[in-house]
Amino acid sequence: MRKFRDGAAALLATIGLLAASAPPASAYEPVNIVHTERVQAGPYGLTVGFSTWPLKAMQSLDFTFIPDGGIADKSGTFATTNPETGRQGRPNPLTRHPRKLDVWGLDIRALDSQGDWKFRFVIDGPAGRGEGELSKLPVLEQPGPPMALSWSISVLPLAGLIGFLVVAWRRTRTRVAG
Numbered sequence: 773m774r775k776f777r778d779g780a781a782a783l784l785a786t787i788g789l790l791a792a793s794a795p796p797a798s799a800y801e802p803v804n805i806v807h808t809e810r811v812q813a814g815p816y817g818l819t820v821g822f823s824t825w826p827l828k829a830m831q832s833l834d835f836t837f838i839p840d841g842g843i844a845d846k847s848g849t850f851a852t853t854n855p856e857t858g859r860q861g862r863p864n865p866l867t868r869h870p871r872k873l874d875v876w877g878l879d880i881r882a883l884d885s886q887g888d889w890k891f892r893f894v895i896d897g898p899a900g901r902g903e904g905e906l907s908k909l910p911v912l913e914q915p916g917p918p919m920a921l922s923w924s925i926s927v928l929p930l931a932g933l934i935g936f937l938v939v940a941w942r943r944t945r946t947r948v949a950g
Contacts, residue, residue: 803834803872809909813848813893814902816840820891821877829886829914836869836877839895843868843876846897855887855911863894886913 807825811818821836839846849863869877883889891906916922 803836803869803877805834805836809906811891811893811904811906812902813839813895813904815899816846816895816897816902816904818893818895818904820906827883827909827911829884829911830882830919831915832880832882834869834871834877834879835881836872836875837866837893838875839897842874846895848876848893848895850894851892852883853890853892854885855889856885860890860892863892866893866895883911886911 804823805821807822809820809822811820817840819836819838819840821834821838823834824831827833837850839848843866848866850866851860851863853860866876869875870879888907889909889911891909893902893904893906895902895904917925
C-alpha cells in the first residue's frame with residue numbers, strides 16, 4: 773500500500789509541475805490582415821480587411837469590418853452579390869469576429885466563384901443610418917485542379933476499400949457455405 777501512495781504522490785507532483793510550468797496556449801492564431809479596402813456607408817467610414825490577397829474562389833479567408841470609431845454604438849448588416857448569378861444574397865448581421873473581438877468579421881469563409889463581387893453594407897449608429905458598398909472586388913479563379921477532378925481522386929481510396937470488402941465478403945461467404 774505504501775508503494776502505491778508513493779507512486780501516486782510522485783505522479784500527482786509530476787502533473788502539478790507540468791501544469792504549473794506550461795505556458796497558456798492560444799487556441800487560435802491571430803487574424804493577420806494583409807489587405808484593406810475603404811467603404812463609405814453614409815456618415816460611417818468602414819475598413820474592410822482580408823487575410824489573403826489576391827482573393828481566389830473557394831479559398832478560405834478571414835474578413836474584418838472595422839467602422840471608424842469602433843463597433844460599440846453601432847450595428848449593421850452586409851450582403852454579398854455573386855458575379856455569376858448577379859443576385860444579392862440575404863443581409864447578414866455584422867457580428868464580432870470570433871478571434872478578433874473588437875471588430876466585426878467573418879471567420880474562415882470562401883467566395884464561391886470568380887469575378888467581381890460586391891459587398892453591400894447598412895450601418896445604424898448615433899449619426900443615423902448609412903448605406904454603402906464595396907463594388908468590383910476581384911476574385912480570381914479557384915487554385916489547384918478543378919473541383920470535379922479533386923473529388924474524383926479523393927474517392928478512389930473509398931472505391932478501393934469497397935471493392936476489397938466485397939471480394940473478402942464473397943470469399944468468406946463461399947467458404948462458410950461450402
